[in-house]
Amino acid sequence: MENPKRENRQRVANIVLENQSLFKDLITITFDVENKISIKAAWILEWICTHHQLEWMIPHLDEFTSKIATVQFDSAIRPCAKICEHLAVAYYSKDENHIKRNLTFPQIDTIVETGFDWLITPQKIAVRAYTMTFLYLFGLERDWIHPELKHLIESKIIHESKGCKARGKHILALIEKHQKSA
Numbered sequence: 001m002e003n004p005k006r007e008n009r010q011r012v013a014n015i016v017l018e019n020q021s022l023f024k025d026l027i028t029i030t031f032d033v034e035n036k037i038s039i040k041a042a043w044i045l046e047w048i049c050t051h052h053q054l055e056w057m058i059p060h061l062d063e064f065t066s067k068i069a070t071v072q073f074d075s076a077i078r079p080c081a082k083i084c085e086h087l088a089v090a091y092y093s094k095d096e097n098h099i100k101r102n103l104t105f106p107q108i109d110t111i112v113e114t115g116f117d118w119l120i121t122p123q124k125i126a127v128r129a130y131t132m133t134f135l136y137l138f139g140l141e142r143d144w145i146h147p148e149l150k151h152l153i154e155s156k157i158i159h160e161s162k163g164c165k166a167r168g169k170h171i172l173a174l175i176e177k178h179q180k181s182a
Contacts (some may be wrong), residue, residue: 007048015053016044027060030076039075040109046079056088058102065107069114074124080119081130084111088134112138112145119152125163132157132171139175146175 016022026048049057054056055062068080090099091108116133120123123131132149141147153168 010051012044013047013052016048022054023048023056025052026059027063030080031063031070032075033070033072036073038071040119042076042079043151047081049083049086054083054090054132055098057083057087058098061103062154065110069112069117071154074127077118078124078130081115081134084115085130085134088137092137092140103157106111108138108143114140116148116152119149119157125161128157128160128164129167132167136171136174140178146178151177 016026026041026045029035030038030045032038034040064083068084071077071080087103088111089101090097091103093100112135115135118127118131119135134154135145135149140151148179150172156163157168159165
């Protein structure tokens with residue numbers, strides 16, 4: 001796969017979708033963080049989780065959450081951040097689902113810790129946007145997250161690009177709304 005064009009990601013994803021046992025290998029390659037091929041594996045992993053089978057992550061949640069902080073390449077961090085956002089959205093979905101039943105508090109704590117690391121280090125706009133969203137969601141049950149997230153948005157993120165500023169304002173409004181309803 002030479003580039004992340006939609007058709008390329010779908011073509012490679014189809015190979016994994018036809019043989020679910022390859023999903024484990026995809027995760028292993030994603031976290032081979034010294035190897036640039038890990039970027040392409042992360043693209044495919046995110047594509048499958050976004051468009052096809054997020055629940056395939058369930059048996060691999062320990063590995064995924066324990067290794068996301070090790071991802072180094074910007075182009076691999078973005079898909080990992082998006083997967084974290086999908087996990088948070090599924091976890092807080094009103095629909096009963098397997099993510100809600102299987103994502104543990106220690107795994108969530110690891111995602112949260114990594115998310116804050118991503119917000120305090122130089123990252124691309126998409127990483128910041130996905131991260132602010134999943135931190136907001138996980139902050140619905142952990143009282144300390146929203147004040148920390150609010151502080152980072154107000155002191156740092158709001159002064160960055162237009163995209164970061166817009167998402168930051170949106171998240172601040174959600175935090176404010178949540179605080180009023182609590």
